Amino acid sequence: MSDRAGTPDRELVRRFLAGDAGAATELITRHERRVYAVCLRVLGNPDDAADAAQDALLAMIRKLDGFRGEAAFTTWLYRVAMNVCYDHLRRAQRRPVLRRSDDGAAPEPALDDHADAVAGAHDVAAALAQVPEDFRVAIVLADVQDLPYDEIAKVLDLPVGTVKSRVHRGRIALARALGIEPGSEPVDRSAASKETRP
Amino acid sequence: MSHPGPLFADYVDGTLDPSTRAEVDAHLRTCATCRAELALSTAGAASAGRLTAPASPAGMGKAAVAEAQRLAAERNPEVTPIAGRARRRPTTSRVLAVAGAAAVIILLALIAPKLGQGSSQRSEQAAAAGAARPSAYPVATGVEIQHADYTFAALVQSATELRTALTASEGYAGPSPGEQVALPSASVPALDAQDVSTDATLLPKATACLNKAFDSPPGTLSRVIRATYGGQPAYLGVYLIGPGADLPPTLLQLSAASVHGCQRLGQATARL
Numbered sequence: 001m002s003d004r005a006g007t008p009d010r011e012l013v014r015r016f017l018a019g020d021a022g023a024a025t026e027l028i029t030r031h032e033r034r035v036y037a038v039c040l041r042v043l044g045n046p047d048d049a050a051d052a053a054q055d056a057l058l059a060m061i062r063k064l065d066g067f068r069g070e071a072a073f074t075t076w077l078y079r080v081a082m083n084v085c086y087d088h089l090r091r092a093q094r095r096p097v098l099r100r101s102d103d104g105a106a107p108e109p110a111l112d113d114h115a116d117a118v119a120g121a122h123d124v125a126a127a128l129a130q131v132p133e134d135f136r137v138a139i140v141l142a143d144v145q146d147l148p149y150d151e152i153a154k155v156l157d158l159p160v161g162t163v164k165s166r167v168h169r170g171r172i173a174l175a176r177a178l179g180i181e182p183g184s185e186p187v188d189r190s191a192a193s194k195e196t197r198p
Numbered sequence: 199m200s201h202p203g204p205l206f207a208d209y210v211d212g213t214l215d216p217s218t219r220a221e222v223d224a225h226l227r228t229c230a231t232c233r234a235e236l237a238l239s240t241a242g243a244a245s246a247g248r249l250t251a252p253a254s255p256a257g258m259g260k261a262a263v264a265e266a267q268r269l270a271a272e273r274n275p276e277v278t279p280i281a282g283r284a285r286r287r288p289t290t291s292r293v294l295a296v297a298g299a300a301a302v303i304i305l306l307a308l309i310a311p312k313l314g315q316g317s318s319q320r321s322e323q324a325a326a327a328g329a330a331r332p333s334a335y336p337v338a339t340g341v342e343i344q345h346a347d348y349t350f351a352a353l354v355q356s357a358t359e360l361r362t363a364l365t366a367s368e369g370y371a372g373p374s375p376g377e378q379v380a381l382p383s384a385s386v387p388a389l390d391a392q393d394v395s396t397d398a399t400l401l402p403k404a405t406a407c408l409n410k411a412f413d414s415p416p417g418t419l420s421r422v423i424r425a426t427y428g429g430q431p432a433y434l435g436v437y438l439i440g441p442g443a444d445l446p447p448t449l450l451q452l453s454a455a456s457v458h459g460c461q462r463l464g465q466a467t468a469r470l
Contacts, residue, residue, distance in 0.1 A: 016266065019273045024266030028259040034397075036254035050255045057262035061269065072399045120429075121248045128246065142207075143246035143431075146341075146424060146457065148403045149207070164207035171210070171242030172235060180241045182234035 009073035044129035127177035135170030247431030411455030431457035
């Protein structure tokens with residue numbers, strides 16, 4: 001194991017800027033999963049997420065000399081990643097829809113051994129894709145990545161109050177997309193389909 | 199009070215101060231619209247919290263690594279072979295200087311995550327921590343993200359195994375500062391060592407949540423884990439409780455709190 005494994009992010013940035021490529025490799029290894037996860041949840045499908053995450057890691061490397069260390073490295077990295085995700089979302093809006101409509105609930109990638117191990121997580125991933133973009137980004141950062149609201153405010157360059165409002169509205173939108181009614185248990189999809197599809 | 203919508207995010211997280219929370223509760227008793235909104239928001243938060251981080255596709259970072267090598271070579275021409283000119287020496291000394299200056303900061307983070315490390319190395323690390331030493335027992339420096347679901351039985355088993363791991367080494371005198379208390383993977387379903395990442399930015403929120411759920415528990419918070427407990431997003435705190443100073447801890451407590459609402463989910467204690 002290299003001596004870089006336990007080295008703080010900030011120090012790795014410093015070493016990379018001093019010419020140590022291995023320090024950047026450690027940063028990439030350390031954070032690629034986090035970057036991929038946030039891209040997957042924001043963009044909603046594994047192919048776009050892999051493209052965006054690759055772009056985000058490249059952007060991270062190219063912008064490292066602009067990391068001033070005022071924020072935590074992960075906050076700065078989320079900011080870089082979210083900008084890339086927003087670019088991908090904008091591009092996706094411009095390009096013609098190539099997917100069939102039933103691809104929206106495409107299964108999670110097969111290599112994903114541990115993700116969504118908890119019952120219902122697969123439905124949640126599909127429902128999340130239906131939540132409006134700004135709200136989705138807010139709940140991905142708050143409830144999936146567990147970032148505190150003040151960190152999310154720095155990532156998105158928004159007032160904390162706006163972040164909280166988006167998180168709240170996003171949570172409601174997600175619950176509705178899951179078919180949850182106030183005071184009820186989640187809708188049993190198989191039962192619902194019996195009613196609508198004789 | 200008018201509809202307290204802006205406060206609902208904090209309400210669901212359990213981070214409102216008690217008096218504001220009481221005002222919101224009073225409003226909720228009279229307002230069916232807000233009750234419905236809050237129920238949905240709570241369900242949405244719990245649902246989103248069930249999503250875990252999937253493994254990233256192999257080779258995803260290759261382009262970034264190649265770019266890093268290109269940029270590093272540009273920044274550091276000394277290591278690029280230049281015919282007949284020995285320009286490596288300044289680089290070597292600079293690297294050593296960096297290592298020296300950063301040693302104190304890095305040492306705590308460098309310590310391997312298993313007990314039973316060389317004791318001389320341990321005492322050097324303790325000495326390097328010197329006056330900055332915050333506690334006689336190791337202190338959590340980040341939140342470990344584990345893709346595992348705990349139950350009460352797993353909590354009890356983990357506490358027992360932690361105790362065994364802590365006390366197994368001969369002449370045990372307690373873990374040194376910065377030493378991580380190893381949680382045996384056998385006790386954790388679906389836990390894979392490569393599947394764990396640590397995040398320092400999450401620590402304040404997780405610590406506050408554990409403090410709230412367990413009313414500022416005694417002892418030193420030595421590890422914090424974000425996983426699920428009975429399917430619910432949860433923080434697990436490993437506390438070492440003892441007389442402090444140079445005396446070993448006497449109790450180990452493993453406490454689980456819900457990420458949303460910071461409710462007490464479970465606790466297991468082992469005497470060391």
